[in-house]
Amino acid sequence: MPLILYDMPRSGHAHRVRLLLSILDVEYEQVMVDMPNAEHKSAEYLKLSPLGQVPTLVDGDIVITDSTAALVYLAKKYAATNWLPEDPAGAAAVQRWLSAASGELYRSVVQARAGRQFHREVDFERAEAEATRLFNWMQSELDQGTWLAADHATIADLAMYSYLRVADEGELDLAGYPAIIRWLADVEKLERFEPMVRSQAQP
Amino acid sequence: MPLILYDMPRSGHAHRVRLLLSILDVEYEQVMVDMPNAEHKSAEYLKLSPLGQVPTLVDGDIVITDSTAALVYLAKKYAATNWLPEDPAGAAAVQRWLSAASGELYRSVVQARAGRQFHREVDFERAEAEATRLFNWMQSELDQGTWLAADHATIADLAMYSYLRVADEGELDLAGYPAIIRWLADVEKLERFEPMVRSQAQP
Numbered sequence: 348m349p350l351i352l353y354d355m356p357r358s359g360h361a362h363r364v365r366l367l368l369s370i371l372d373v374e375y376e377q378v379m380v381d382m383p384n385a386e387h388k389s390a391e392y393l394k395l396s397p398l399g400q401v402p403t404l405v406d407g408d409i410v411i412t413d414s415t416a417a418l419v420y421l422a423k424k425y426a427a428t429n430w431l432p433e434d435p436a437g438a439a440a441v442q443r444w445l446s447a448a449s450g451e452l453y454r455s456v457v458q459a460r461a462g463r464q465f466h467r468e469v470d471f472e473r474a475e476a477e478a479t480r481l482f483n484w485m486q487s488e489l490d491q492g493t494w495l496a497a498d499h500a501t502i503a504d505l506a507m508y509s510y511l512r513v514a515d516e517g518e519l520d521l522a523g524y525p526a527i528i529r530w531l532a533d534v535e536k537l538e539r540f541e542p543m544v545r546s547q548a549q550p
Numbered sequence: 551m552p553l554i555l556y557d558m559p560r561s562g563h564a565h566r567v568r569l570l571l572s573i574l575d576v577e578y579e580q581v582m583v584d585m586p587n588a589e590h591k592s593a594e595y596l597k598l599s600p601l602g603q604v605p606t607l608v609d610g611d612i613v614i615t616d617s618t619a620a621l622v623y624l625a626k627k628y629a630a631t632n633w634l635p636e637d638p639a640g641a642a643a644v645q646r647w648l649s650a651a652s653g654e655l656y657r658s659v660v661q662a663r664a665g666r667q668f669h670r671e672v673d674f675e676r677a678e679a680e681a682t683r684l685f686n687w688m689q690s691e692l693d694q695g696t697w698l699a700a701d702h703a704t705i706a707d708l709a710m711y712s713y714l715r716v717a718d719e720g721e722l723d724l725a726g727y728p729a730i731i732r733w734l735a736d737v738e739k740l741e742r743f744e745p746m747v748r749s750q751a752q753p
Contacts, residue, residue: 397687413646420642439623443616450652
């Protein structure tokens with residue numbers, strides 16, 4: 348029975364998982380969740396994902412309702428210890444960025460884009476201030492090494508990539524952060540890389 | 551050389567790590583960071599933790615600047631697989647809550663408490679709405695099992711505990727969530743449990 352990914356094309360949360368599935372060459376069935384028509388808040392979907400979040404990864408009886416948890420699951424299941432190191436320092440270095448994906452990245456780039464593209468009510472000033480802190484930090488980390496958490500790509504890079512690639516959709520400018528731009532390109536050179544879906548040009 | 555924890559008594563982020571250090575019976579040196587006097591934004595501390603966050607865990611050359619990453623590090627280093635399962639489904643179940651700790655919990659309870667106790671500028675309405683969603687979800691999960699991520703306590707429980715225990719300091723009421731109240735008490739029965747430091751009564 349193949350894995351099932353409850354998916355939404357423009358969700359960066361979903362893209363992270365799609366990206367690792369592609370990289371690990373795992374077959375899966377894609378089920379689209381019609382978020383514009385609030386299918387993610389339907390009684391049926393809430394039974395799967397109690398907070399109504401996309402993506403959800405289903406593997407038989409196992410239901411994973413969070414994108415970083417899905418990354419951990421896939422790396423472990425397919426014994427991809429290059430993608431999720433098992434040693435204490437390596438695992439902690441990855442976790443620092445998984446936490447940032449749910450925290451600092453969400454509060455900055457994800458919010459700014461949701462406000463600009465999906466017209467959510469957002470405190471842009473706060474999102475932009477948090478984005479500046481995040482970008483400065485990433486720039487400084489990526490000035491010191493090719494990848495975020497190890498001397499090779501890990502799920503930390505995939506967790507951070509998707510929304511950074513569309514930062515401009517939140518009217519956030521990466522021009523001042525050459526190391527981040529270099530790193531985005533490096534992620535895109537990974538074997539079986541699959542691009543993030545851009546929003547349509549605004550009218 | 552013992553571990554060093556850069557700590558702040560009333561930080562729930564720091565308490566998570568202190569709690570696991572105590573439970574695992576790990577010796578460490580505690581260094582207080584004077585957050586009221588902005589020591590966490592000093593040049594010296596920013597060299598350690600680029601985003602100026604507390605806690606930071608230091609183990610020789612290894613510097614861990616995030617509380618969930620510190621929990622992962624300690625569980626791995628002390629081979630505490632009961633606290634962090636190694637199998638794909640078990641690890642993903644824990645990660646779902648580590649993500650919630652940096653995401654849903656931060657945006658709700660942490661924010662509400664920061665606004666009420668530390669007079670940070672906070673969108674209380676949004677924090678309260680997110681808290682209601684989080685509490686309903688936790689209540690439903692804890693109605694089905696004693697612990698959050700496994701049939702025993704894991705770092706998922708520790709990551710979620712500290713701020714939930716002081717939810718009232720954010721003027722959030724857990725009275726309608728008996729399973730959460732029961733779970734808080736169960737965490738407190740763990741061997742070598744160490745309590746969360748409450749804020750002083752407001753004048």
